[in-house]
Amino acid sequence: MDAAATIDREGALTMKWTNRLGKWLFVGGAWSTTALMLGAAGTGCLSRPVGQQPPTTKVNFTSTVSQQAVDKVDLLFAIDNSASMGDKQAILAEAVPDLIDGLLRPRCVDSEGKPSPGNEKAKPEVSKEERYGCPVNFEPEFKPVTDMHIGVVSSSLGNFGGDVCAVAEPRTNDRGRLLNISPDGGQVELAKPGNFLAWFPQAKENEDAKRHPPPEKPIRQIDGDDGLTKNFRDLVVGVGQNGCGLEAQLESVYRFLIQPDPWESVKLDGANQADLGEGVDIEVLQQRADFLRPDSLVAIIMLTDEDDSSADPLAIGGQGWAFMNKAFPGSKVFRGSTGEGTTAPRGTTTCEQDPGSEDCTSCGFQSLCDKSQPSCQKIIADKNCTTPGSDKGQGDGFNGYYGPREDELNVRFHRMKERYGIDPQYPIKRYVDGFTKFKVPDRKAEHVTKVAANGRRDIANYTSTAKCTNPLFAAKLPRQAGDELCALPRSTRSPDLIFFAVVGGVPHQLLHFDPNDMEKSRITNEDWVKILGRDPGNFDFSGIDPHMVQSVAPRTALGLGGADKQLGDNGDDKIHGREWNTNKGDLQYACTFDLPETMQRVCGASDTSCDCSPNQSEGLNPPLCGAGNKQIKAKAYPTIREFQVVRALGDQGIISSLCPIHLCKEGDPSCDSAKNPPATYGYRPAVASIIDRLKNALTTQCLPQKLREVGAEADQVPCLVLAQLSEKEDSCAAHGLSAPKKEILDVFLAQQRAESGKVGEGGLDLAALPVCEIPQKTVERGLSCKDEAEMLWCYVENDPANKKNPAGRCPQALIFSSGTAALAGARFSLQCIQQFAAGEASKDQQQQ
Known part of the structure; x- marks a missing residue:
C-alpha cells in the first residue's frame, strides 16, 4: 500500500x-x-x-x-449513599416515572420527527405491525424497550485496608454488589433473587425465548404496585444515606461491571502493605452474570454530591490504604482536639505551584530515601518538610506532616498531588478504559509485584497492562468458583453501546439546558473548560469557573466576606449563596438549591446528615440554614473526577447538575409556571439528556x-x-x-x-x-x-x-x-x- x-x-x-x-x-x-x-x-x-x-x-x-435491533437495555444506577444524600435521592425518585416513560413509551413522531397532534406515546405491549400504538402516519421515535434490567449499587466500598468507616456498620461496605433494600429496610420482592428488576412485558419481541430468555420474576406493567415505576422508585429510596463518608463512586461501578477478579477483602501484611489476597467475590460475579447481557445497551447513571474519594490500596508501594486510615503511619501529629488519629505528610513546596514537576513529592519520603542522592537531599532541605510556616498550622517542627487542624479526613481527597505530593487514587484512565477497551488488567497486572531481599514486596505503580477480556465486552461471564475469569469470549457489544451519565456537583448555569432544543444543550469544549479547567489531568485549571474550584478556604473570586456571615444569612450568589467558614473541615460548594417545604427539616444535635445542627461550633456557617436550626437548602461539591471520566468519553458521556433548576411543582399555586416550566423541574433535565443520548443508539x-x-x-x-x-x-x-x-x-x-x-x-x-x-x-x-x-x-x-x-x-x-x-x-x-x-x-x- x-x-x-x-x-x-x-x-x-x-x-x-x-x-x-x-x-x-x-x-x-x-x-x-x-x-x-x-x-x-x-x-x-x-x-x-x-x-x-x-x-x-x-x-x-x-x-x-x-x-x-438493539432490543435490550441494562441500566445500572450508582447512587451515593453517604450522609446528606437523602434529599437528592428523593428528587431522583420523583424523576423515575419520566425515565421509565422516556424509554418504554417514546413519543409518536412523523417522518420529520414532529410529534403527533395528540402527543400520543408508543405502547410497548403493542406490535410493530400496529406501529406500537401510534396513529396512522406516525411511528415511535425509537422502538419501545421491552427487555430491560435495572440495578442499583452504592458508593460504599469500605476502608480499602484502612479504618475510617467502621466495619461493624453494615452499610459502610456494600462490596459493589447490587442492592435490594426497600424504603422500610426490607426487600423489594420483584427484585429477587438477582437483586435487580426485569422489565419484560407480554410483547411480540419477547416471544423469541432464545433471544429473550424470560426472567424469573418478569415485570409486565409500568404502573401500579406491581409495576416497574413503583418498584424502581423503592430501590432508589432504599439506598439510604448511612454509607461510608469516603465515597468510592467510580470504583463501585468498576468493581461490579468491569473488574475481572474482584477481591474479597483488603488486608495488611506484616510490613503494613496492602494485600488483596487470592480470593474472588463470587457474589459479585454471579450478580454480574445475571444482570449483564452480552448484546444489550448499557447505561450507567451516577448520582452523587461529592468527588470520588477512595484510594488504590496498593498505590505508593502498597501504602495507598493509609490515606483511608485515621492514624497515618509514621506520623506523631494528632488530629484536632479529640486526638482521633494522626495527620498525613505534606507535599514539597514545588507541589503548590507545579504539581506535575518531578520535584513535587511527599515529605514522608525523607525518612526512607537514599540520603546520598540529590533528590533525597532536596526533600530533606525543603521547608515544607521541616517547618509548617505561618499559615500551615500551630507551632514548629511537624517534620513534614500536617498540623493538628490541617488534615481532616473529610477533605483529604481533593487536589491530592498539590497537597500531599502524591496521589494514591486510581488514575482516571482506569475508568475510561473500562468503559471503552476490549481488554483490561486483572489484579496482578494492575501492580507488578516482586519480593525484595528483605521480604517486603516491591509493588510497582498502577499500570493499565490489559490482559483479560473486559466483562463489558464478553459473551459469557463467570458465575461460580472455578470458572475462567480472564480469557473470556468476545460479545457483539461495542463501546458505542455503553453510556456513562453523572448527575453531580456542577452549577446548572454552566450546562445551558434547553428542553426545546437538545442540540443546544450539548456540552462544548468551551463549556468543559469552565467545568474542569483547560487540562486538569496535567494540573492546568485555567479558565475554570470559581464555583468548581475545590477549596477548604473561601475562594477569592467569590468573595471572602461570606466566611464572616451569621448562620441563616445565606448570601446572594445565585449559584451557591456565598462562601463560608469551613474551619478546614469541609469544602466550599459548587452549587446549592432551595428545598421545598416538605423536604426542609430541623436538625437534631446528633444528626450527622443535617447541615444546620445546633452543635455548630467555631464559627461554622454553611449557607444552607434558616431560623431555628432548620435546613432549607441542599448542596453539592465539585465532582471533578467523575466529570473527568464523562469528558474523556465524548459522546458516550453525559453530564447533568445535582442542583435542580427549580423544585416548583406543576399545579402549585405559589409557583410561577412561566418562570419554572415543568420540563426543568427536578432531575427532568438529567433524564431528558440521558434519553436523548440513548435514543441515538436505539435508532x-x-x-x-x-x-x-x-x-x-x-x-x-x-x-x-x-x-x-x-x-x-x-x-x-x-x-x-x-x-x-x-x-x-x-x-x-x-x-x-x-x-x-x-x-x-x-x-x-x-x-x-x-x-x-x-x-x-x-x-x-x-x-x-x-x-x-x-x-x-x-x-x-x-x-x-x-x-x-x-x-x-x-x-x-x-x-x-x-x-x-x-x-x-x-x-x-x-x-x-x-x-x-x-x-x-x-x-x-x-x-x-
Whole structure:
C-alpha cells in the first residue's frame, strides 16, 4: 500500500492522510474508538471496483456498527449513599416515572420527527405491525424497550485496608454488589433473587425465548404496585444515606461491571502493605452474570454530591490504604482536639505551584530515601518538610506532616498531588478504559509485584497492562468458583453501546439546558473548560469557573466576606449563596438549591446528615440554614473526577447538575409556571439528556461524513457491511446470504484472529465464526430501506427541501432493513474503501 501505516499500543493499524482530494477521503480510524484498520502492509488491502480507472491507492477503514435491533437495555444506577444524600435521592425518585416513560413509551413522531397532534406515546405491549400504538402516519421515535434490567449499587466500598468507616456498620461496605433494600429496610420482592428488576412485558419481541430468555420474576406493567415505576422508585429510596463518608463512586461501578477478579477483602501484611489476597467475590460475579447481557445497551447513571474519594490500596508501594486510615503511619501529629488519629505528610513546596514537576513529592519520603542522592537531599532541605510556616498550622517542627487542624479526613481527597505530593487514587484512565477497551488488567497486572531481599514486596505503580477480556465486552461471564475469569469470549457489544451519565456537583448555569432544543444543550469544549479547567489531568485549571474550584478556604473570586456571615444569612450568589467558614473541615460548594417545604427539616444535635445542627461550633456557617436550626437548602461539591471520566468519553458521556433548576411543582399555586416550566423541574433535565443520548443508539447509525459526491445519488457507496454470526454452527446460506469474496474474507478473518487473543486459554476464536456480506440497496435522497423484509442495508441522506428525513437527526445514516432483525446477535462491520485513479493519490501529503 502507498499510505503510511502505524500500529498503536493496542495493535490497531492506523493510516494517516491529509485530505486534499475532496470531501470524502476518509482518515482511517477516525470514526470511533472501535475503529480498527484493515489492510496492513503484509496483509493486503480490501478491494472493490469503484469507477472504471485502474486504482493505484486504496484508503480504507473499518468501523464496528450497531444493527438497528438493539432490543435490550441494562441500566445500572450508582447512587451515593453517604450522609446528606437523602434529599437528592428523593428528587431522583420523583424523576423515575419520566425515565421509565422516556424509554418504554417514546413519543409518536412523523417522518420529520414532529410529534403527533395528540402527543400520543408508543405502547410497548403493542406490535410493530400496529406501529406500537401510534396513529396512522406516525411511528415511535425509537422502538419501545421491552427487555430491560435495572440495578442499583452504592458508593460504599469500605476502608480499602484502612479504618475510617467502621466495619461493624453494615452499610459502610456494600462490596459493589447490587442492592435490594426497600424504603422500610426490607426487600423489594420483584427484585429477587438477582437483586435487580426485569422489565419484560407480554410483547411480540419477547416471544423469541432464545433471544429473550424470560426472567424469573418478569415485570409486565409500568404502573401500579406491581409495576416497574413503583418498584424502581423503592430501590432508589432504599439506598439510604448511612454509607461510608469516603465515597468510592467510580470504583463501585468498576468493581461490579468491569473488574475481572474482584477481591474479597483488603488486608495488611506484616510490613503494613496492602494485600488483596487470592480470593474472588463470587457474589459479585454471579450478580454480574445475571444482570449483564452480552448484546444489550448499557447505561450507567451516577448520582452523587461529592468527588470520588477512595484510594488504590496498593498505590505508593502498597501504602495507598493509609490515606483511608485515621492514624497515618509514621506520623506523631494528632488530629484536632479529640486526638482521633494522626495527620498525613505534606507535599514539597514545588507541589503548590507545579504539581506535575518531578520535584513535587511527599515529605514522608525523607525518612526512607537514599540520603546520598540529590533528590533525597532536596526533600530533606525543603521547608515544607521541616517547618509548617505561618499559615500551615500551630507551632514548629511537624517534620513534614500536617498540623493538628490541617488534615481532616473529610477533605483529604481533593487536589491530592498539590497537597500531599502524591496521589494514591486510581488514575482516571482506569475508568475510561473500562468503559471503552476490549481488554483490561486483572489484579496482578494492575501492580507488578516482586519480593525484595528483605521480604517486603516491591509493588510497582498502577499500570493499565490489559490482559483479560473486559466483562463489558464478553459473551459469557463467570458465575461460580472455578470458572475462567480472564480469557473470556468476545460479545457483539461495542463501546458505542455503553453510556456513562453523572448527575453531580456542577452549577446548572454552566450546562445551558434547553428542553426545546437538545442540540443546544450539548456540552462544548468551551463549556468543559469552565467545568474542569483547560487540562486538569496535567494540573492546568485555567479558565475554570470559581464555583468548581475545590477549596477548604473561601475562594477569592467569590468573595471572602461570606466566611464572616451569621448562620441563616445565606448570601446572594445565585449559584451557591456565598462562601463560608469551613474551619478546614469541609469544602466550599459548587452549587446549592432551595428545598421545598416538605423536604426542609430541623436538625437534631446528633444528626450527622443535617447541615444546620445546633452543635455548630467555631464559627461554622454553611449557607444552607434558616431560623431555628432548620435546613432549607441542599448542596453539592465539585465532582471533578467523575466529570473527568464523562469528558474523556465524548459522546458516550453525559453530564447533568445535582442542583435542580427549580423544585416548583406543576399545579402549585405559589409557583410561577412561566418562570419554572415543568420540563426543568427536578432531575427532568438529567433524564431528558440521558434519553436523548440513548435514543441515538436505539435508532439509526449516524455517519460523520457523506459517502457520496454531489450528483452521484444513484450510485452505490463504496462500502461493504459484513455480519459475523454469533454461532459456529450457523451459516450464511441459512439466512439467504453469501460470504464475501475470498480476498476480503481472508483479511477480515486475520484481523479477527488477532483480536481473539489467547484462544488456547478458553477464549473464542472470532475467526471461526461465519462471515456474511449484507447486500446494499441504493435509495434516492430522502428515501429508506428500513421496512424492507429482505436482509439488506442502505445509505440514506435527509432531503429537507421535500421534508423527507430518513436519517432522523443525522444528516446521513446507515440503515438496516427490518429483515436483518433475524441476525440479532451478529457483529456488524462497516468497511469503506476510497480508490484513486492513477496519479491522483500522489497529490496527497502523508502525515508521519
